[in-house]
Amino acid sequence: MSGKMSSMGGNNRIFVGGCIAVVLAAIALMTGVRTDYVFNASYVVLQFIVLASAWNILGGYAGYVNFGTSAFFAMGGYTALFMIKMFNAPLLVQIIAAACCTGVLGLGIGLISLRLRGIFFSIATVAVAIVLETVILNTDYFGGAKGLQMMRPEPIAPFTSYDTMLFFVMVLMAISAVAISRYIEQSWIGRGLRAIKDNEEAAECVGVPTLKLKLIATVVSGALMGAAGAPLVMYMRFIEPVSAFSLNYSVSALAMPIIGGTSSWIGPVIGALLLGSVQQIVTVTISSELNVLIVGVLLVFFVVVAPDGILGLVRKLRTKNSAKGDAKGGAQ
Secondary structure, eight states: OHHHHHHHHHHHHHHHHHHHHHHHHHHHHHHHOOOHHHHHHHHHHHHHHHHHHHHHHHHTTSOOOOOOHHHHHHHHHHHHHHHHHHHOOOHHHHHHHHHHHHHHHHHHHHHHHTTSOTHHHHHHHHHHHHHHHHHHHTOGGGTTTTOEEOOOOOOOTTOSSHHHHHHHHHHHHHHHHHHHHHHHHHSHHHHHHHHHHHHHHHHHHTTOOHHHHHHHHHHHHHHHHHHHHTTHHHHHTEEOHHHHTOHHHHHHHHHHHHHHOTTSTHHHHHHHHHHHHHHHHHHHHTOGGGHHHHHHHHHHHHHHHOTTHHHHHHHHHHHHHHHHHHHHHHHO
């Protein structure tokens, strides 16, 4: 037991050290790079990390596939828009308000739909996105179908531009999302969610509070997705329902954990870095229209070749190499 606790403590120290290194690297990037595109592209990749980590809490750990990521993401953006129009709130307040609003939205959706299972739950999440988009489309306060254009305020010191400020904010959000996902995976919540994924009926029989755990996962997942969407208004300087509720967000949020591996917190990070980087490179070199095609091709490839994602593929290779080593040792 003491050895296990020591190992966990060592892993925690490594994780904290890695987070500090990421923050220092971000600061170095802001001081050494003057091209806004670098920060804009990095912002998108970091946003993918938040969405993928958030999706994995419910879809990966518990096995409840959520196709409604765009609903939470867009509502985060529209909550931020409301806070700007009503109170001229700063970015931090917008993010907190968006997380609270979409967390409550997640709780409501969970209470209504989490008793559904399999494809029925997934269809329910799609329906939520459609309903919310329809409401926004017909609400003049939020610009309706035409959307609204916004003016960026001055960046807060020590940031020299709003792009660098948004980039640094998203760095902190990505670290927070990964840390929350990692904590849930290693806590009693994660153990309960994995039991639900393996066999929900059996988990209920042995006393696992399945509904409570699923509601926790839905609230946390929804809050993180909404927080990721809050800076969208100032990042784009414009918001309208069709792009905010785009199905691409839902597909990407699902694809990234599957590509990286849903069994661990690091899988969505790997998938987001891979998919997000490839999409940004293709956008610059070829065309942004190919982004959806890239997601589809990679998703089909990993589902067929490596259904457990990159993490599962690495584990298989390690097991195979270990078996070869044992065979050679036995032969000697």
